[in-house]
Amino acid sequence: MALVVQKYGGTSVGDPERIRAVAEHIARTRAAGNDVVVVVSAMGKFTDELIRMADEVSPTRPPRELDMLLTSGERISMALVCMALAALGVDSASFTGSQAGIITDTDHTRAKILEMRPDRIREALDDGLVPVVAGFQGVSTERDITTLGRGGSDVTAVALAAALKADVCEIYTDVTGVFSADPRVVSKARRLAKVSFDEMMEIAATGGRVLMLRSVEFARRHGVPLHVRSSFTWEPGTWIVEEDPTMEEAVVSAITDDTSEAKVTVGGVPDRPGVAAHLFRELANHGINVDMIVQNTSERGTTDISFTVAKTDLDAARTQCLEVQESIGAAQVTTDDGIGRVSIVGAGMKSSPGVTALMFETLSEHGINIEMISTSSIRISCVVRADRVADAVRYLHTAFGLDAA
Amino acid sequence: MALVVQKYGGTSVGDPERIRAVAEHIARTRAAGNDVVVVVSAMGKFTDELIRMADEVSPTRPPRELDMLLTSGERISMALVCMALAALGVDSASFTGSQAGIITDTDHTRAKILEMRPDRIREALDDGLVPVVAGFQGVSTERDITTLGRGGSDVTAVALAAALKADVCEIYTDVTGVFSADPRVVSKARRLAKVSFDEMMEIAATGGRVLMLRSVEFARRHGVPLHVRSSFTWEPGTWIVEEDPTMEEAVVSAITDDTSEAKVTVGGVPDRPGVAAHLFRELANHGINVDMIVQNTSERGTTDISFTVAKTDLDAARTQCLEVQESIGAAQVTTDDGIGRVSIVGAGMKSSPGVTALMFETLSEHGINIEMISTSSIRISCVVRADRVADAVRYLHTAFGLDAA
Numbered sequence: 001m002a003l004v005v006q007k008y009g010g011t012s013v014g015d016p017e018r019i020r021a022v023a024e025h026i027a028r029t030r031a032a033g034n035d036v037v038v039v040v041s042a043m044g045k046f047t048d049e050l051i052r053m054a055d056e057v058s059p060t061r062p063p064r065e066l067d068m069l070l071t072s073g074e075r076i077s078m079a080l081v082c083m084a085l086a087a088l089g090v091d092s093a094s095f096t097g098s099q100a101g102i103i104t105d106t107d108h109t110r111a112k113i114l115e116m117r118p119d120r121i122r123e124a125l126d127d128g129l130v131p132v133v134a135g136f137q138g139v140s141t142e143r144d145i146t147t148l149g150r151g152g153s154d155v156t157a158v159a160l161a162a163a164l165k166a167d168v169c170e171i172y173t174d175v176t177g178v179f180s181a182d183p184r185v186v187s188k189a190r191r192l193a194k195v196s197f198d199e200m201m202e203i204a205a206t207g208g209r210v211l212m213l214r215s216v217e218f219a220r221r222h223g224v225p226l227h228v229r230s231s232f233t234w235e236p237g238t239w240i241v242e243e244d245p246t247m248e249e250a251v252v253s254a255i256t257d258d259t260s261e262a263k264v265t266v267g268g269v270p271d272r273p274g275v276a277a278h279l280f281r282e283l284a285n286h287g288i289n290v291d292m293i294v295q296n297t298s299e300r301g302t303t304d305i306s307f308t309v310a311k312t313d314l315d316a317a318r319t320q321c322l323e324v325q326e327s328i329g330a331a332q333v334t335t336d337d338g339i340g341r342v343s344i345v346g347a348g349m350k351s352s353p354g355v356t357a358l359m360f361e362t363l364s365e366h367g368i369n370i371e372m373i374s375t376s377s378i379r380i381s382c383v384v385r386a387d388r389v390a391d392a393v394r395y396l397h398t399a400f401g402l403d404a405a
Numbered sequence: 406m407a408l409v410v411q412k413y414g415g416t417s418v419g420d421p422e423r424i425r426a427v428a429e430h431i432a433r434t435r436a437a438g439n440d441v442v443v444v445v446s447a448m449g450k451f452t453d454e455l456i457r458m459a460d461e462v463s464p465t466r467p468p469r470e471l472d473m474l475l476t477s478g479e480r481i482s483m484a485l486v487c488m489a490l491a492a493l494g495v496d497s498a499s500f501t502g503s504q505a506g507i508i509t510d511t512d513h514t515r516a517k518i519l520e521m522r523p524d525r526i527r528e529a530l531d532d533g534l535v536p537v538v539a540g541f542q543g544v545s546t547e548r549d550i551t552t553l554g555r556g557g558s559d560v561t562a563v564a565l566a567a568a569l570k571a572d573v574c575e576i577y578t579d580v581t582g583v584f585s586a587d588p589r590v591v592s593k594a595r596r597l598a599k600v601s602f603d604e605m606m607e608i609a610a611t612g613g614r615v616l617m618l619r620s621v622e623f624a625r626r627h628g629v630p631l632h633v634r635s636s637f638t639w640e641p642g643t644w645i646v647e648e649d650p651t652m653e654e655a656v657v658s659a660i661t662d663d664t665s666e667a668k669v670t671v672g673g674v675p676d677r678p679g680v681a682a683h684l685f686r687e688l689a690n691h692g693i694n695v696d697m698i699v700q701n702t703s704e705r706g707t708t709d710i711s712f713t714v715a716k717t718d719l720d721a722a723r724t725q726c727l728e729v730q731e732s733i734g735a736a737q738v739t740t741d742d743g744i745g746r747v748s749i750v751g752a753g754m755k756s757s758p759g760v761t762a763l764m765f766e767t768l769s770e771h772g773i774n775i776e777m778i779s780t781s782s783i784r785i786s787c788v789v790r791a792d793r794v795a796d797a798v799r800y801l802h803t804a805f806g807l808d809a810a
Contacts, residue, residue, distance in 0.1 A: 016461035050481065056421035058488035065491070068499045069484035072477035076455065079474035083463035086470070094473045099548065120548070143504065143525070 002167040003125075004029055007039040007135065007157035011174040012231035013077045014044035022172075023084035025234060026130060030090060035125055037164065038092075038132040039157040040081055042073025063108035067137075067147045071097070074134035074153075081132050092130040095120060097137035098145065102156065104138035110149035111138060116163035125164075133160060151212030158215045162222035169224050171211065176230040177237030178203065178210050180402040181255040185390050188403040192253060193236075196243040196347050199253050200226075202379040206343035207258030216240065249348035251355060252400040257393045259340040259386045261291060261308040263372070264317050268331025271303045275328045279305065282324050288313045292341070292374045292381065302331070306372060308383065311337055339371065340389035343381040344396060350377045362399040368392050407572040408530075409434055412444040412540065412562035416579040417636035418482045419449035427577075428489035430639060431535060435495060440530055442569065443497075443537040444562040445486055447478025468513035472542075472552045476502070479539035479558075486537050497535040500525060502542035503550065507561065509543035515554035516543060521568035530569075538565060556617030563620045567627035574629050576616065581635040582642030583608065583615050585807040586660040590795050593808040597658060598641075601648040601752050604658050605631075607784040611748035612663030621645065654753035656760060657805040662798045664745040664791045666696060666713040668777070669722050673736025676708045680733045684710065687729050693718045697746070697779045697786065707736070711777060713788065716742055744776065745794035748786040749801060755782045767804040773797050 006026065013019050029036050050069050054061055078094040085092040101117030124131040135153025140146045148155050154171060161169035178200065181189040195203070197220035204213040210228055219226050219240065229237030243249075269275055276295065283290055293307045309317045314335060321333040342363075349355050359380055363370060368391065372383035384392055397403060411431065418424050434441050455474050459466055483499040490497040506522030529536040540558025545551045553560050559576060566574035583605065586594040600608070602625035609618040615633055624631050624645065634642030648654075674680055681700065688695055698712040714722045719740060726738040747768075754760050764785055768775060773796065777788035789797055802808060 016458060019462050053421060053481070054485060054488055057424050057485045058492040060491040061488055062491050065484040065487040065499055068480055068487075072480040072484075075473055075477040075480070076458075079470040079477075080459060080462045082470040082473075083459055083466050086465040086467050087463040094470055096473075096550075145501075 001033050001035060003035045003037070003164060005037045005039065005157050005161040005164070005166045005169045006172060007153060007170065008041065008172045008231060009153065009174070010041045010044050010047070012172045013040055013081065016080070018231070019077070019080050020084050022231060023081060023088055023090070025231070026085060027088045027090050030130065036130050037121060037125070037160060037166070038081065038130060039135045039153060039160060040074060040077045040132060041135050041153040042070075043077045046073045046076070064144055067108050067145050070147055071134065071137040071145050074136060078132045078134050085130060090130055091128065092132050093124050094132045094134070096134050097156070098139035100131075100133045100160070102138035102159065104140050104146045104148070106140040106142050106144065106146070108144070108146055111140060111146035113138060113148070113155065113159050114141065116159055118160060118163050121160065121164065151214055154212060154215035155218060158218045158222070158224055158226070161224045162218070166224065168227050169219065170227045170229060172229060172231035173210065174230065174232060175210060176233055176235060177228050178208065178240070178254070180253065181393050181397050182209070182257060185257060185393050186255070186397045188397065190402065190404045192238050194239045194241060195253055197240060198243060198378055199345050199347050200240045202343070202345040202376065203254050203256055206341065206345065206379065206381055207256035208254070243347055250346055251348040251352045252344045252346035252402065254345050255393050255396045255400070255402065256343045256345060257340065257389045259389055260311060261339065261341065262311045262314045262335060262337035263306055263308050263339045263383065264314070264321060265304055265306040265334045265336070266321055266325070266330045267304045267334065268302045269305055270329045271301050276305060278328055279321070279324055282320050283317060286316060286320050288317050288320065292372055292383065294372045294374065308339070308341070308372070338386050339383050340386035341381050341383050342389055342392040342396065343379055344400065345379045347378050349379070356380055358399060359396060362395050363392055366391060366395050406438050406440060408440045408442070408569060410442045410444065410562050410566040410569070410571045410574045411577060412558060412575065413446065413577045413636060414558065414579070415446045415449045415452070417577045418445055418486065421485070423636070424482070424485050425489050427636060428486060428493055428495070430636070431490060432493045432495050435535065441535050442526060442530070442565060442571065443486065443535060444540045444558060444565060445479060445482045445537060446540050446558040447475075448482045451478045451481070469549055472513050472550050475552055476539065476542040476550050479541060483537045483539050490535060495535055496533065497537050498529050499537045499539070500529075501539050502561070503544035505536075505538045505565070507543035507564065509545050509551045509553070511545040511547050511549065511551070513549070513551055516545060516551035518543060518553070518560065518564050519546065521564055523565060523568050526565065526569065556619055559617060559620035560623060563623045563627070563629055563631070566629045567623070571629065573632050574624065575632045575634060577634060577636035578615065579635065579637060580615060581638055581640060582633050583613065583645070583659070585658065586798050586802050587614070587662060590662060590798050591660070591802045593802065595807065595809045597643050599644045599646060600658055602645060603648060603783055604750050604752050605645045607748070607750040607781065608659050608661055611746065611750065611784065611786055612661040613659070648752055655751055656753040656757045657749045657751035657807065659750045660798050660801045660805070660807065661748045661750060662745065662794045664794055665716060666744065666746065667716045667719045667740060667742035668711055668713050668744045668788065669719070669726060670709055670711040670739045670741070671726055671730070671735045672709045672739065673707045674710055675734045676706050681710060683733055684726070684729055687725050688722060691721060691725050693722050693725065697777055697788065699777045699779065713744070713746070713777070743791050744788050745791035746786050746788050747794055747797040747801065748784055749805065750784045752783050754784070761785055763804060764801060767800050768797055771796060771800050
């Protein structure tokens with residue numbers, strides 16, 4: 001008998017009909033001899049509705065109160081799931097984040113889990129119940145209600161699976177798994193039956209939209225196998241597991257794309273120690289997350305530093321760069337929001353020479369200019385013009401033999 | 406400086422505009438030098454909306470899950486009230502029933518408060534905040550979320566006021582106070598500036614719709630002055646206070662009416678001890694609340710027992726009476742759902758002879774037949790035909806000199 005944690009996202013519990021379908025699947029999983037712990041998000045567009053009401057009420061949203069407001073959404077969906085289970089004769093009980101023992105820090109709207117104390121969930125399982133837990137929420141060390149930020153419900157599910165030593169954490173969503181490329185961009189994209197944690201982290205970090213980096217990291221750290229699958233077709237999806245050394249690895253598993261970032265270039269910077277440190281410390285102090293960073297060595301004692309940030313942080317990043325421009329002796333600060341990134345990810349890449357060359361040749365053949373390059377042992381990313389990103393993904397998907405037959 | 410508990414009902418926080426108006430009134434109360442604790446209900450029709458969703462999801466509603474579902478409503482309204490207060494520069498913090506220390510029994514959907522531990526509310530007041538507490542909800546001794554049943558938000562407010570030794574508990578609603586009769590029935594009904602707890606309990610028990618009996622009882626037991634007033638006009642309403650022995654009391658303060666009950670008559674019952682006890686024990690065991698009971702002495706060794714129950718309990722009451730009919734030797738069981746009750750309430754009644762006579766004469770003069778009578782020291786109730794109740798209220802209102810000039 002396995003212990004299965006099943007997480008259902010907002011579209012999976014989007015309306016009463018979907019909720020009944022979810023309850024039926026939970027009942028089937030139980031009937032197959034498994035123990036099940038369920039984690040649910042708020043119903044579909046309910047969170048947006050709450051934010052709209054808050055906007056109408058007040059221009060001010062104290063984070064503590066925003067968390068109190070938003071956490072009402074999961075209460076509704078989890079109570080409804082329990083009612084649907086009751087109609088099928090499955091005994092269940094809902095638990096808020098606080099009741100489930102999800103203890104967080106006090107950083108409202110983006111709290112981090114400090115400790116898991118799922119005693120009540122264990123008791124419920126021992127009593128033969130299906131515990132249905134509110135995703136996305138916890139209780140802080142100050143006994144206030146917190147939310148875990150974007151992708152928080154996945155984090156709840158993975159953290160519970162880790163604490164309960166579950167056999168698998170199933171993430172149900174509105175797609176059938178992780179694909180070799182975004183199917184909206186590449187019509188021949190294939191669903192991947194299995195990817196390693198390392199690959200999934202690179203995919204998540206470079207534009208894969210199915211899972212957030214945070215929950216994949218958490219799953220890898222605790223060795224929780226993930227299974228991403230559809231709550232509309234219920235067919236098997238993509239397993240995300242520890243790399244299996246006996247398996248032959250695909251050289252390239254997936255091509256990802258991301259056009260959510262912009263580029264900042266600080267030009268004519270004196271080439272001396274401490275300049276880059278000073279610049280990026282300033283950005284970090286202002287809460288600006290920097291992604292790719294490229295610095296070229298220079299010939300005439302100056303250098304250009306380019307980096308990418310989320311487009312939403314572009315104005316703040318430019319402001320900070322202009323603030324430090326004089327103190328670091330930079331000649332100019334320029335920005336470019338017309339860029340995009342295309343990446344190839346594959347665990348087999350580290351033992352396959354020629355992958356980099358093939359990527360660059362493919363882009364070059366189609367007249368796509370590479371503006372920045374960054375690499376890890378299992379990923380290569382190139383910044384290109386945003387309007388060539390989709391082409392780049394398609395050409396690379398074909399070049400690396402990923403097109404479905 | 407006074408400590409004021411303010412309770413806002415569903416219509417008072419029915420939409421963003423009303424929520425902003427409530428926040429402004431809280432800010433005014435604070436600016437006048439008072440400490441304020443706020444209790445809120447769910448927004449207007451939100452609870453109905455949740456029940457409708459539950460209906461669509463499942464024919465089964467486990468009470469524990471129904472409570473989890475319904476308590477989401479107050480979270481939304483209290484978070485929004487806090488946001489509106491923040492916009493006015495008033496620091497506040499919302500608290501669930503559990504966080505406010507409202508400990509109940511485990512009787513889901515109609516839990517009773519066992520203990521109040523409002524430590525966090527006291528701390529918030531000490532920190533200069535306005536605590537905004539979810540009405541209607543608590544946490545059970547089993548650590549599950551409970552609701553307090555009908556009128557539960559008023560109970561929350563009164564219980565908090567008692568525990569915090571507040572100077573007044575203000576109940577904000579969509580009417581301007583307690584009236585000498587239902588203004589929809591009697592156009593000349595007057596708002597009462599002050600009524601005693603005893604009178605208010607009789608008014609609530611016999612058809613007054615502004616306050617539930619339960620919260621008035623609670624307030625009387627703990628000596629919490631109530632002030633029922635409008636959140637639409639904000640003008641002073643009706644004070645409900647301890648009877649003031651130095652004050653001259655109105656002989657009759659209010660005429661109430663109630664057409665929500667039906668009558669059951671168990672006829673031809675042998676007139677011997679234990680028969681009534683057996684009958685009403687059976688009804689109580691099946692959760693049927695009996696209101697008025699009338700038994701006439703008999704001449705031929707048998708008697709008729711009549712009683713009233715809520716119309717919603719009529720079928721169940723008839724079934725139980727038929728069940729015991731044989732064992733108690735009753736001749737027949739008849740029911741009548743065409744009845745109504747008119748009552749006169751007044752603390753001065755006990756020292757004024759002739760009130761009963763005037764009531765009966767007034768009804769008689771207008772051809773209204775009295776079918777049952779029940780009295781307390783400060784109330785007389787008559788059951789009449791339902792279609793004559795409104796007439797009866799109007800005639801009595803005039804006869805007892807209550808018509809507004």
